[in-house]
Amino acid sequence: MKSPIPDYLDEVVQSTADDRSGRLADYIPPLAAVEPNVGALALSTVDGTVYAVGDADLEFTIQSISKPFVYAVALAQHGIDKVLERVGVEPSGEAFHELSLESGTGRPLNPMINAGALTTHQMVGEPGITEDKRNAQVLDALSRFAGRELEVDEEIYEAEVSSAHRNHAIAYMLRSHENITGDPRAVVRGYVRQCAVRVTVCDLALMAATLAHGGVQPVTGERVIPHAVARQVLSVMTTCGMYDAAGDWLSTIGIPAKSGVSGGIIGSLPGQVGVATVSPRLDDHGTSVRGVKMFRKLSHDMGMHLMEVPAPARSMLTGDDGHAWRYELQGSINFVGMERVIRTIDEDPPEHNRIVIDLTRVHEIRKVGRRMLHEAIRRLVLEGREVEVHDPDGLLSEPGPIEVGEDPSTQEPVRVDVTGE
Template sequence: MRSPVSDYLAEVLEGCAGDTSGANADYIPELARADSDRFAVAVATLTGYVHGAGDTDVMFTMQSISKPFVHALALQDRGLPAFLDKIDVEPSGEAFNELSLEEGTTRPRNPMINAGAITTSTLVGEPDSTLAHRWERILGGLSAFAGRELEVDEAVFSSELETAHRNLAIAHMLRGYDTITEDPEAVVANYTRQCSLRVTTRDLALMAATLANGGVQPLTGERVVDPPVVREVLSVMTTCGMYDAAGDWVTRVGIPAKSGVAGGIIGALPGQVGLAVFSPRLDEHGASVRGVRVCERLSQEMGMHLMEAPAPARSVLRESGVREVDGIGTAHVYALQGMLQFAGVEQVLHDLTEEPPSTPQVVLDLSQVYSVNSVGRRMLREAVRRLGLDGLTVHVVDPEGMLD
């Protein structure tokens, strides 16, 4: 059977293709010359399968889409306290290339705007890393997110560096406040090089899926960064990834995202999918016009908005009732399923409290459970202990060792 997903994505592209408003980024000559009619969308699952439509194999440069991934590497290498010592995580409400710092601390306001991203690039690797070693770490790390070796588009790099006057001004401002301590021109060159990495829409969807998958690359199985790092990065993407349009984006789309001035947008929906869109014409915020429209439609039609997540408490308890169980006899069986977190486990404990088991034998069946977080695990262990204190015999069916 041919999957209908790619056909649906092609239909979405066709529905959004008529919007030809906006324009290519004109302050970077190579981007200004890009084909404005290129259009693609890709959705990557956490098993590594990529559905796509349009120009999914056309190469373009990451630009600011590199920021959340370098942010992740910096957090992985230095830790959150050291990172926050240099860069805040508050929305700026300003354009991405504004020459401004946080009043009082002189930190960049977040790692998604250029001042923060330039600083972030200096926090990758060990504190005594050279610029060359730091670049190798950035290149290797972003390649690990993509699942293949990435390369710099030298033409875009040269074009962008020749016109990087504003980023140089930002870097000199940062050096003036000792936020960075290295040569501003060398730092900007490294930053520009990361922005000039060539990717396809398919690559970006897999990179986003790595974030959605808790830091594990779906195709290679490599853990690129740890789960706490992913949580921090996705949080900042949600509040700051779309710059001064972040509030509107969260309201209308509701997916942690990042845009780039080459026309790409990524979105990472935790535990579900990574998505990417490519269309070079930009709006006044520096985001792809048609890309934003595609993301709005996917969010609405596919239920991808973060605030539409189903309540786990309603679906955790698959079965509750008395029946005959082989080797045990008559028992009250509680069969759980899915992901067990506080809300779902609390519902189970509420049921156990309000309607205690009607037989002395109790079976807690976790065979259909695929994940238990730490608080859920502690709550279930305590429930088993207290049922035992009440004189009941509890049999735990736990083939995957979820309570270990």
């Protein structure tokens, strides 16, 4: 059976394709010249399965999406208390490039605005580290989050660093408060260089999934950062990651997130998935217009809002009972649980033509789990399989035949038998 998940993700991308609102980041000449109508979406589970649709091979620069990951490196190297002495964790309510510091302390309000990101960049490495070595450490860390060796786009770097006047002003302001030491111009060069690292949506989805997985990279299995650091980063992303739109984002979408002016957005849903989108037209907050719409649809359809807390996903048992191939689901069936069921069927097709899906040990089926289960059953039936569902608690419906969709070739309803056994 072919998994329906890529089809759904493609539907999400296509549902936003006609939106031509927003504008390119025209203050960076190479970004002003990109194709404005591209769009892509990638989703990575915490066990390393990546689904990607749209222009998923497109490379673009990471920009401000680098901020939470470099913040994580500083936290891992120096500890939360030391970093908090230099950078706060309060939402600014201001644009990302605002020239402002916390009243009374002189700290940047949080590490997601440029003032905080410049400070955390300089905290990477031991005292006295050279500019080149610090830049190498930052690039190596971003590569470990992505699970592959990343590179800097030198053209973008040169274009950005030559016009980084506002960041230079912020850096000199930070130097005057001794939040950074040494040459402010070197700090700006390093920060702009971390923003110019090239990635794809698949890279970003895996980086986001590393945070969602408590700091363990899903594909390589490497613990990139401690669990406590991942929790701290996700907390700050939740309240500060979307700048002066953070409250609206949290209330409507509810996924810890970070955006960048090249059009990328990442979201990390703890314990579940990492998500990334790209589309270069930006709104007034500097965030991708289509990306916001894609995340909103995902959150609504998939029940991914952070405050909609699912019960822990549990195991699934499979086996041959002599008459049919049986899938015994257990616990709460949400997106993550059904994704594993679908992937198992897709990668290891049942040996019998007759299939029994047993819900006896399931105590809850969430909306997204029900939709995914119906679609999986529909596709199995269209393959010619005989499917029966055992649902003693009536989680799907009362006993008897139920419709799980439509046969696209005949437009006839697809039905399966549900028993109360």
